[in-house]
Amino acid sequence: MAKKSAPRWLNPREMKAWRSYIIASRRLLEALDADLDGHDLTMADYEVMAQLSDAPGRRMRMSELAELAMLSKSRLSHRMKVMEKAGWVKREECVEDRRGYWAVMTDKGWKAILAAAPSHVESVRRRLIDQLSAKEQEALAGIFGHVTEELRNQFLEESKG
Amino acid sequence: MAKKSAPRWLNPREMKAWRSYIIASRRLLEALDADLDGHDLTMADYEVMAQLSDAPGRRMRMSELAELAMLSKSRLSHRMKVMEKAGWVKREECVEDRRGYWAVMTDKGWKAILAAAPSHVESVRRRLIDQLSAKEQEALAGIFGHVTEELRNQFLEESKG
DNA sequence: ACTAATTAGTTGAAAGTTGAACAATTATGA
DNA sequence: TCATAATTGTTCAACTTTCAACTAATTAGT
Numbered sequence: 001m002a003k004k005s006a007p008r009w010l011n012p013r014e015m016k017a018w019r020s021y022i023i024a025s026r027r028l029l030e031a032l033d034a035d036l037d038g039h040d041l042t043m044a045d046y047e048v049m050a051q052l053s054d055a056p057g058r059r060m061r062m063s064e065l066a067e068l069a070m071l072s073k074s075r076l077s078h079r080m081k082v083m084e085k086a087g088w089v090k091r092e093e094c095v096e097d098r099r100g101y102w103a104v105m106t107d108k109g110w111k112a113i114l115a116a117a118p119s120h121v122e123s124v125r126r127r128l129i130d131q132l133s134a135k136e137q138e139a140l141a142g143i144f145g146h147v148t149e150e151l152r153n154q155f156l157e158e159s160k161g
Numbered sequence: 162m163a164k165k166s167a168p169r170w171l172n173p174r175e176m177k178a179w180r181s182y183i184i185a186s187r188r189l190l191e192a193l194d195a196d197l198d199g200h201d202l203t204m205a206d207y208e209v210m211a212q213l214s215d216a217p218g219r220r221m222r223m224s225e226l227a228e229l230a231m232l233s234k235s236r237l238s239h240r241m242k243v244m245e246k247a248g249w250v251k252r253e254e255c256v257e258d259r260r261g262y263w264a265v266m267t268d269k270g271w272k273a274i275l276a277a278a279p280s281h282v283e284s285v286r287r288r289l290i291d292q293l294s295a296k297e298q299e300a301l302a303g304i305f306g307h308v309t310e311e312l313r314n315q316f317l318e319e320s321k322g
Numbered sequence: 323a324c325t326a327a328t329t330a331g332t333t334g335a336a337a338g339t340t341g342a343a344c345a346a347t348t349a350t351g352a
Numbered sequence: 353t354c355a356t357a358a359t360t361g362t363t364c365a366a367c368t369t370t371c372a373a374c375t376a377a378t379t380a381g382t
Contacts, residue, residue: 007278007279007282007283008282008283008286009282010282010285010286010290013295013298013299013302014286014290014298016298016302016306017290017293017298017299017301017302018285018289018290020301020302020304020305020306020309021289021301021302021305023231023305023309024305024306024308024309024312025186025305026231027231027308027309027312028308028312031312031315031316042368061330062330062331062332063329063330063331066331070184070187070188072369072370072371073330073331073332074331074332074333074369074370074371074372075368075369075370076331077331077332077333078332078333078368078369079368079369081332082367082368094330097329097330097377097378098330098376098377098378099329099330099331099375099376099377099378100329100330100331100377101330101331101332117168118168121168121169121170121171122168122169124171124179125169125171125175126315127308127311127312127315128179128182128308129171129175129178129179131307131308131311132178132304132307134174136300136303136304137174137175137177137178138174138178139297139300139304140178140181140182140304141174141177141178141181141182142297143181143293143297143300143301144181144182144184144185144186145177145181145185146292146293147185147188147189147288147289147292148181148184148185148188150288150292151185151188151189151192151288154192154287154288155192222360223360223361224359224360224361227361233339233340233341234360234361234362235339235340235341235342235361235362235363236338236339236340237361238361238362238363239338239339239362239363240338242362243337243338255360258347258348258359258360259346259347259348259360260345260346260347260348260359260360260361261347261359261360261361262360262361
């Protein structure tokens with residue numbers, strides 16, 4: 001558990017990369033969320049709905065949905081209650097595993113996501129994707145694909161220690 | 162207010178760029194926050210403290226601090242109350258403008274940020290910066306520098322309409 | 323089969339965030 | 353100068369998220 005070596009501070013190039021990224025990302029997410037406002041959706045709720053609409057039968061087990069939408073089970077549970085009240089989803093008991101539930105998108109939910117999707121995509125384009133050349137898009141994918149992979153490795157590494 | 166044109170969905174390259182970015186970013190931020198846990202700090206609080214420690218006299222007006230740390234005034238106000246209770250900052254009335262307050266970092270706060278900074282930088286390195294080549298770092302800075310600039314333009318554009 | 327341990331999902335309380343309303347002060351401008 | 357507008361920062365209430373505790377059902381180990 002030694003920790004004594006001098007901190008390796010970021011050099012100017014590294015600092016610029018890090019700060020540009022973190023600042024732009026916060027502003028970008030803020031803008032994307034604001035753009036979704038008119039559809040009564042946050043990015044997180046949009047992600048839940050989008051995942052659900054891609055699933056066979058527009059239904060998915062709660063756990064899997066939480067996993068794909070990157071929410072804690074607890075958080076998903078709370079959001080589902082809200083979205084259920086809005087009539088966008090419902091929950092159905094699962095016969096194969098009676099601990100579990102299916103999150104099921106309703107027709108109303110389907111219509112809601114159909115209505116929101118074009119403007120959301122347009123927003124992602126305008127704020128980010130259309131700002132980048134094809135080369136830059138590939139660079140972005142490369143960089144963050146690698147980051148994700150490495151985070152996964154680090155997580156596995158930390159889990160066993 | 163015409164909106165009828167067919168949505169321009171993302172092509173595979175665009176989709177990959179967007180999804181890689183958004184997924185990696187969420188996981189990355191999650192990991193960085195987890196790494197800060199041991200110092201009783203969130204990224205947001207760290208940012209507040211870092212900005213404050215860079216300011217002359219380690220003090221800054223509330224508004225400016227909110228601006229730099231990218232928090233709403235309300236949110237900063239709440240966080241300050243918590244950090245004040247922890248003894249890391251205090252607030253002082255402002256003589257030049259008696260509506261205002263100075264956010265002032267205490268000695269204890271200074272020690273706290275000094276203690277947290279090396280491990281935070283190490284975390285940023287390990288999770289992101291050290292994963293990238295110099296070229297990739299420059300690409301990252303280029304991309305997101307441009308995104309920030311464009312977001313600012315769009316914001317100005319929207320403000321007048 | 324019987325107990326342990328895991329897994330699925332929910333809940334309630336505490337903590338955090340948002341957004342509008344507000345008091346106090348300063349700036350603007352006829 | 354006077355009235356109006358804008359700015360500073362806080363507060364309250366509504367809402368959201370987190371964390372730990374919990375029930376119920378399934379799986380594993382013996």
